[in-house]
Amino acid sequence: MASEHTIPRLDFADLPMAADRGVGWATLRDAGPVVFGEGFYTLTRRGDVLEALRNTEVYSSKAAFDGLGSPLPMVPIAFDPPEHTRFRRILHPYFSTQTLGAMLPSLQQQAIDVIEGIAANGGCEVVSELAIPYPSQVFLTLFGLPLADRDRLVAWKDAIIDIGMLDNIEDADLTPALELATYLTEAIAEHRRNPGDDILSGVLTGPDLLDDGEALGLGYVFILAGLDTVTSAIGSALLMLARQPDVRRQLCADPDQVPVFVEELLRLESPAPMIPRVTTRPVTVAGVTLPAGAKVRLPLAAINRDGSDAISGDNVVMDGKLHRHWGFGGGPHRCLGSNLARMELRLVLTEWLRRIPDFDVAPGFDPLIEWPAPALALPKLPLVFGSAQNGQQ
Incomplete structure (x- = not known):
C-alpha cells in the first residue's frame, strides 16, 4: 500500500493550464490516480471521482466550503x-425547466439588449461587456432585485472570491462579505413584506419555507458559485467559436444545434473544474489510504476529457446528440442551477450568432485563462467582428 511519501506530488499552479486545458488535465491524469499537493489529495480516475460524488457519507461537502468568506453556511x-x-426538495421546483421557462422572455430580452449594443460596434471585450454583466442581471431578475444594483453585486462577488483564494482569511478584510450579507438581509425582509413573482419570494412565502438565514445562504451560493461559472462559460464559448469557424457556421445554419454545442462546452471547459470534499473516515483509493479529515479535490474537467470513450476526448463532438458529462458534478450535490446555466448559455449564443455570425480574436491577443482559480475564466477576450475583422487581415 502506498504511503503519503510515495504519492505523486504536484502543485496545481504548475499545471500547464493557461493556454490549453487538454494539456493541463492530461498532465494531472498522467501523474497518477491519486496526486497530493497544497494540502489536497486529488483523485484523477473517473470511477474514483464518481464514487466520491455519490458517497456523501465518506466524502463530505459540509466542511469543504468554509473558505469562501461567507459568514454563514451556504x-x-x-x-x-x-x-x-430537505433543501433540494424545497429548491428544486424553482429551478425546473417549467419555472425557468416562465422567466425566459425577460432573460431573452436582456440578452438581446446587451448583444445588440455590442453588435453596433466593430468589436468588443467579451468579458466586461457581456460575460460579467449578463449573469449578474439574471440573478437579480430571478431574485426580484433591481437591475441597477448589478455593478455593486459584481464588486462584492469579486472581492469575496478573492478572500476565498487566500491561504488564511483571519487577517482578510471581510467588509465586502458583510456588506453583501446586509444587502441580502434587507432584500429578504422586503420580500417577506411584499412578495413578488420571483424565486426569493417563493422560498420565503411558499408552502415549504426557508428561514431568513437559509435564504441568506442561498443568496450567497447563487452569487459566489453561480455568477463566475456562467461568466467563465460565456467567455470560453465565444473563444471556441472564434477559433472554430466550421462549428460557428454550423450553428448559424442550424440554431437547433446550439444545445449540443453547449453540452460540449460544459464538458471541455467545465466552468467549475474541481470540487472539494473532506473525508469523514479513512478510505483507500487506488492503493492509497486517505486519512479521516483529508481534503480531497475531484477534478470534473479532467474526467470529462479522459479519452475513455469516443466522446471524452479534447475535441468538440458535434454529432447532433447530447452526450453525458460531469461538468455539473454528480450524485446528490449535482449542480442545482444546471437548467438555469444551460438556459443562459443557449440564449446568449443564439442571440449572439443571429447578430454577430462572423468574429475572431483580436489580432495579437493571446487568450490565456487565469490559473489557478476556482473557475477556468478568461480575464479578457477582445473580439473583432465581420468587416472590422476582415479589414485587418
Missing part, C-alpha cells in the same frame, strides 16, 4: 444528506 452545498435533501 445553502445547499455546505450540507450533506439528510439536511441537504
